[in-house]
Amino acid sequence: MIDIRILREYPEKVRDNLQKRNMNDFPLDELLSLDRKRRELLTANQKLKAERNTISLEISQKKRQGSDTSGLIAQMKIASDQISSNDHETQVVEKDFLSLLSRVPNFIDSEVPIGKDDSANREFRRWGNTPLAPHTLDHIDIANIFDLIDMERAAKTSGARFYFLKRDLARLNYGLISFALDFLREKGFTAIQPPYMLNRNAIAGAVILSDFQDVIYKIENEDLFLIGTAEHAIAAMHMDEIFSSENLPLRYAGISPCFRKEAGAHGRDTKGIFRVHQFEKVEQFIFCEPEKSEEEHRMLLSNSEEFMRRLGIPHRIMLLSSGDMGKVPSKTFDIEGWIPSQGKYRELVSCSNCRDFQARSLSIKYRQKAHEESIFLHTLNSTLVATERTLVALLENCYRPAEKRVEIPEVLRSYMNGQSEIRSVDSGTTV
RNA sequence: GGAGGCGUCGCAUAGUGGUCUAGUGCACCGCCUUGGAAAGGCGGCAGACCCGAAAGGGUCUCGAGAGUUCGAAUCUCUCCGCCUCCGCCA
Numbered sequence: 001m002i003d004i005r006i007l008r009e010y011p012e013k014v015r016d017n018l019q020k021r022n023m024n025d026f027p028l029d030e031l032l033s034l035d036r037k038r039r040e041l042l043t044a045n046q047k048l049k050a051e052r053n054t055i056s057l058e059i060s061q062k063k064r065q066g067s068d069t070s071g072l073i074a075q076m077k078i079a080s081d082q083i084s085s086n087d088h089e090t091q092v093v094e095k096d097f098l099s100l101l102s103r104v105p106n107f108i109d110s111e112v113p114i115g116k117d118d119s120a121n122r123e124f125r126r127w128g129n130t131p132l133a134p135h136t137l138d139h140i141d142i143a144n145i146f147d148l149i150d151m152e153r154a155a156k157t158s159g160a161r162f163y164f165l166k167r168d169l170a171r172l173n174y175g176l177i178s179f180a181l182d183f184l185r186e187k188g189f190t191a192i193q194p195p196y197m198l199n200r201n202a203i204a205g206a207v208i209l210s211d212f213q214d215v216i217y218k219i220e221n222e223d224l225f226l227i228g229t230a231e232h233a234i235a236a237m238h239m240d241e242i243f244s245s246e247n248l249p250l251r252y253a254g255i256s257p258c259f260r261k262e263a264g265a266h267g268r269d270t271k272g273i274f275r276v277h278q279f280e281k282v283e284q285f286i287f288c289e290p291e292k293s294e295e296e297h298r299m300l301l302s303n304s305e306e307f308m309r310r311l312g313i314p315h316r317i318m319l320l321s322s323g324d325m326g327k328v329p330s331k332t333f334d335i336e337g338w339i340p341s342q343g344k345y346r347e348l349v350s351c352s353n354c355r356d357f358q359a360r361s362l363s364i365k366y367r368q369k370a371h372e373e374s375i376f377l378h379t380l381n382s383t384l385v386a387t388e389r390t391l392v393a394l395l396e397n398c399y400r401p402a403e404k405r406v407e408i409p410e411v412l413r414s415y416m417n418g419q420s421e422i423r424s425v426d427s428g429t430t431v
Numbered sequence: 432g433g434a435g436g437c438g439u440c441g442c443a444u445a446g447u448g449g450u451c452u453a454g455u456g457c458a459c460c461g462c463c464u465u466g467g468a469a470a471g472g473c474g475g476c477a478g479a480c481c482c483g484a485a486a487g488g489g490u491c492u493c494g495a496g497a498g499u500u501c502g503a504a505u506c507u508c509u510c511c512g513c514c515u516c517c518g519c520c521a
Contacts, residue, residue: 060449
């Protein structure tokens with residue numbers, strides 16, 4: 001949520017930001033008039049309540065003296081009726097106001113390139129060789145050679161965009177997770193396995209809920225949603241808390257499955273496990289003081305880059321344009337990994353500075369010294385590894401067609417009992 | 432799932448319809464005192480919002496919501512959470 005005072009005092013800043021985000025149709029004037037109306041109602045009703053409190057005190061004093069209070073009580077009755085009808089009206093306006101305010105996107109960083117879509121993203125750097133056509137097999141073709149993924153049966157049990165991971169690929173998935181947790185532990189992150197379901201209040205604090213209807217699953221007859229990412233659970237974990245600055249920054253390594261409806265993705269990436277309804281992710285999450293967030297953001301990106309390098313996945317770093325980024329972050333870097341079968345870089349990592357936007361909706365603050373004024377802190381999040389997507393990149397980049405084998409990256413071998421490659425069907429039933 | 436108990440300022444607690452404008456203790460912060468500290472003294476110590484240029488004033492919040500009442504921390508209902516016991520269960 002943005003600071004309502006900025007909107008009140010500098011509405012042109014908000015309007016400019018909406019324009020940069022291609023959201024010119026946002027009803028900003030309606031929001032401003034709702035704010036005015038809400039304050040008018042509030043002020044008027046507060047005066048009435050102050051009056052009521054005064055008369056109430058008078059009544060209690062007179063009762064103790066044994067004087068007659070019937071006149072005052074009649075007066076109170078009228079005031080109370082007025083107050084409750086005003087309260088009702090205020091609530092209605094307040095609700096409209098809040099739901100509109102919560103939809104205002106975060107201010108974008110001045111470095112963010114302005115554009116309509118991903119074509120305006122700015123490339124920062126590349127790493128690794130990207131042979132154009134090393135082989136024509138995609139990750140599903142390769143998985144089929146070694147019996148590593150069963151999409152057909154998953155379609156039968158669960159539907160499209162589900163999968164059974166099998167054999168060495170299931171093991172490699174957990175290897176990746178373990179490696180990622182060890183990697184972040186060395187960098188001082190605290191491992192967190194969050195609840196996989198959140199209530200509406202928690203989710204609404206971490207995201208713009210109206211934009212998430214197409215993304216997150218709702219549990220029937222419960223006030224619960226399956227998490228789309230550990231980010232939201234970890235962000236909401238500290239809602240309504242005030243930290244002292246000596247406890248910051250807080251650096252978490254979240255590990256969880258992520259559930260996504262992908263309702264708006266019909267026809268995109270329909271083959272394989274690149275875009276699926278559930279995947280595992282190790283997530284970096286930071287709570288820090290505002291003046292540290294730029295530095296923390298660079299650190300998150302460099303962690304994710306280093307992780308990619310250690311896996312040997314060729315990649316490039318992109319600074320997302322205003323048209324391609326989410327509404328909550330003020331600045332987002334993506335790391336795109338090389339997918340040989342597509343001859344393209346595809347998003348594997350998203351690394352965002354949300355500034356005080358989430359902290360404001362979740363009311364997470366800090367203060368330098370006891371009894372000083374508390375200030376909203378900054379939150380940042382970055383994928384360290386989303387394992388299913390990364391498995392796609394690994395299968396394709398590490399496949400050696402001449403020898404018909406998938407080479408396991410050096411850093412993962414210790415998590416695979418020393419195994420260095422996936423060769424033929426290992427053991428167990430093949431059907 | 433069943434039975435019972437409990438949710439009040441960081442912690443502990445007081446409070447059973449109007450004197451609660453929520454008290455007290457601990458912790459914490461500032462000052463005094465001291466060579467320095469402890470102890471002691473004095474003061475401060477929850478958040479949000481509204482009006483105001485400011486000084487200042489006001490409103491709301493006793494787990495959440497609804498109700499009874501002129502008036503609710505206090506009475507009623509619903510929900511949520513926690514604890515104890517029983518049942519079931521990875």
